Amino acid sequence: MMTGNEKIRIRDLHAFYGESHILHGIDLHVMQGELVTLLGRNGSGRSTTLRSIMNMVGRRTGSININGTETLELPAHRVAHLGVGFCPEERGIFASLNVEENLMLPPTVRSDGMSVEEIYEIFPNLLERRFSQGTRLSGGEQQMLAIARILRSGANILLLDEITEGLAPVIVKKLGEVLVELKRRGLTILLVEQNFRFAAPIADRHYVVEHGHIVEEVAKHELEAKTPLLNTLLGV
Amino acid sequence: MASLFDINVFGLFGQLLIGLINGSFYALLSLGLAIIFGLLKIINFAQGALYMLGAFMAWMVLQYFGINYWAALFIVPLAVGLIGVIMERFLLRRISNEDHLYSLLLTFGIALILQGVFTHIFGSSGLSYKIPAELKGGFKLPFMYLPTYRAWIIVVSLLVCGLTWYMIEKTKLGAYLRAGTENPKLMQAFGINVPLIVTLTFGFGVGLAGLGGVLAAPIYSVSPYMGADLLIVVFAIVVIGGMGSIGGAILTGLAMGILEGLTKYFYPEASTTIIFVVMVIVLLLKPSGLFGKEA
Numbered sequence: 001m002m003t004g005n006e007k008i009r010i011r012d013l014h015a016f017y018g019e020s021h022i023l024h025g026i027d028l029h030v031m032q033g034e035l036v037t038l039l040g041r042n043g044s045g046r047s048t049t050l051r052s053i054m055n056m057v058g059r060r061t062g063s064i065n066i067n068g069t070e071t072l073e074l075p076a077h078r079v080a081h082l083g084v085g086f087c088p089e090e091r092g093i094f095a096s097l098n099v100e101e102n103l104m105l106p107p108t109v110r111s112d113g114m115s116v117e118e119i120y121e122i123f124p125n126l127l128e129r130r131f132s133q134g135t136r137l138s139g140g141e142q143q144m145l146a147i148a149r150i151l152r153s154g155a156n157i158l159l160l161d162e163i164t165e166g167l168a169p170v171i172v173k174k175l176g177e178v179l180v181e182l183k184r185r186g187l188t189i190l191l192v193e194q195n196f197r198f199a200a201p202i203a204d205r206h207y208v209v210e211h212g213h214i215v216e217e218v219a220k221h222e223l224e225a226k227t228p229l230l231n232t233l234l235g236v
Numbered sequence: 237m238a239s240l241f242d243i244n245v246f247g248l249f250g251q252l253l254i255g256l257i258n259g260s261f262y263a264l265l266s267l268g269l270a271i272i273f274g275l276l277k278i279i280n281f282a283q284g285a286l287y288m289l290g291a292f293m294a295w296m297v298l299q300y301f302g303i304n305y306w307a308a309l310f311i312v313p314l315a316v317g318l319i320g321v322i323m324e325r326f327l328l329r330r331i332s333n334e335d336h337l338y339s340l341l342l343t344f345g346i347a348l349i350l351q352g353v354f355t356h357i358f359g360s361s362g363l364s365y366k367i368p369a370e371l372k373g374g375f376k377l378p379f380m381y382l383p384t385y386r387a388w389i390i391v392v393s394l395l396v397c398g399l400t401w402y403m404i405e406k407t408k409l410g411a412y413l414r415a416g417t418e419n420p421k422l423m424q425a426f427g428i429n430v431p432l433i434v435t436l437t438f439g440f441g442v443g444l445a446g447l448g449g450v451l452a453a454p455i456y457s458v459s460p461y462m463g464a465d466l467l468i469v470v471f472a473i474v475v476i477g478g479m480g481s482i483g484g485a486i487l488t489g490l491a492m493g494i495l496e497g498l499t500k501y502f503y504p505e506a507s508t509t510i511i512f513v514v515m516v517i518v519l520l521l522k523p524s525g526l527f528g529k530e531a
């Protein structure tokens with residue numbers, strides 16, 4: 001059963017790249033307004049989970065329900081229109097587009113997206129550099145652009161893949177503030193993270209992924225008790 | 237060979253004009269190829285045959301339906317574009333996940349079929365298409381005589397190439413095209429119907445060839461192999477310019493036409509090979525082409 005404010009519900013998801021079987025029955029859900037993380041070691045299948053939701057992998061079985069709609073049979077370009085915004089691990093800034101073109105590229109999927117003014121207010125660097133080639137930006141600016149463009153599209157279910165990876169602490173801090181603000185506005189966020197210290201204070205729940213399975217679920221209030229377990233699972 | 241000191245100005249400008257006209261066709265065809273290659277990553281071997289088809293269609297609609305040049309100028313590129321849409325949707329898309337060699341062979345097969353069919357029906361000697369009355373005659377310039385129709389070809393082709401360039405480089409639709417060239421999967425994830433864009437792009441790219449065919453009908457003999465001969469040169473031009481750039485395809489097309497014209501004047505023996513010589517030099521020095529991105 002799908003309860004009213006469940007934004008993502010995945011059941012027994014298997015995913016394949018060609019012949020390689022990567023996800024082995026993922027079950028997870030994210031409620032409206034929740035910020036949930038997928039933790040796990042490199043290669044555990046967290047990015048593949050996000051890509052499966054976007055229908056960007058080879059083959060999938062199981063069920064992926066978004067906002068009440070079963071999406072397993074939907075063509076890839078229809079998923080975003082359910083209000084999903086995807087920020088890929090490699091950021092996916094287009095080199096042949098300038099900053100503003102990158103920002104304006106994703107079509108509007110819901111009507112109440114952030115205005116360009118609001119986005120430039122949150123990310124003033126992007127305003128300064130709006131006519132630069134997208135890939136000329138620093139890593140941090142590219143990451144902000146990758147998030148900004150899905151906010152402008154109006155997506156209210158965000159899939160964010162390792163957004164803090166390789167960024168300076170001051171930018172990581174800024175991204176943390178942005179996520180808190182988005183959560184305050186009621187957006188639903190599924191966040192893949194390596195940086196547990198970044199994720200812990202802002203997330204409501206955590207899933208730990210290992211070899212394409214969910215091996216542990218940790219709610220915020222269990223965090224302290226389960227920290228040793230998490231340390232073992234994540235190998236930190 | 238004329239020495240540099242007794243240049244016959246009339247002869248030189250005459251050859252330059254011919255070069256510029258050839259260059260206009262090169263630009264139209266290589267532009268179409270570059271657009272198609274950008275998004276589909278395939279080399280459309282049928283581009284020459286579709287150019288030929290454009291010329292024949294212009295001839296046929298006039299002959300059978302009395303549709304004149306001006307109407308054909310719009311109808312024929314649309315019809316050829318529609319054929320492209322059907323080709324992409326029902327043939328190329330089926331094998332789009334296979335090695336690109338398959339789609340290349342498919343387009344090559346389509347080219348052979350088209351050429352075969354038209355040879356069968358019309359023979360290979362060629363048909364003639366009259367220059368429309370409005371474009372007959374010419375201008376007497378101080379250094380040369382400029383036939384109106386030739387000027388028209390250059391103007392139309394430059395205009396269409398320029399508009400296409402503008403659309404791709406400066407508009408939102410063009411941004412989709414550029415981004416789709418880089419990362420179609422991510423474009424889909426953003427909610428853009430990439431398969432539809434691919435189909436329309438292919439249609440547009442071959443529509444340019446169709447337009448080239450209509451423009452060519454009144455000055456070249458309309459014959460089944462007119463496109464095949466042209467395409468070989470256009471491929472060399474695409475190699476020279478590099479597949480990466482829309483502006484590059486246009487500029488290289490024009491430049492090679494002019495170079496060919498100049499060669500015809502200064503050293504006619506080399507005029508049919510000069511472009512291939514340039515191709516070899518470019519391949520040796522910058523394999524990705526003059527405007528191509530380094531791999």
Ligand SMILES: Nc1ncnc2c1ncn2[C@@H]1O[C@H](COP(=O)(O)OP(=O)(O)O)[C@@H](O)[C@H]1O
Pocket residue numbers: 017020022040041042043044045046047048049
């Ligand atoms: N495009 C691909 N083709 C084949 N295997 C892949 C591909 N992408 C990822 N994998 C494999 O899938 C597994 C999970 O990868 P991924 O989801 O990227 O892990 P994570 O994001 O947790 O680091 C890894 O073993 C990886 O090698």
Ligand SMILES: [Mg+2]
Pocket residue numbers: 043046047048089161162
């Ligand atoms: Mg990953």
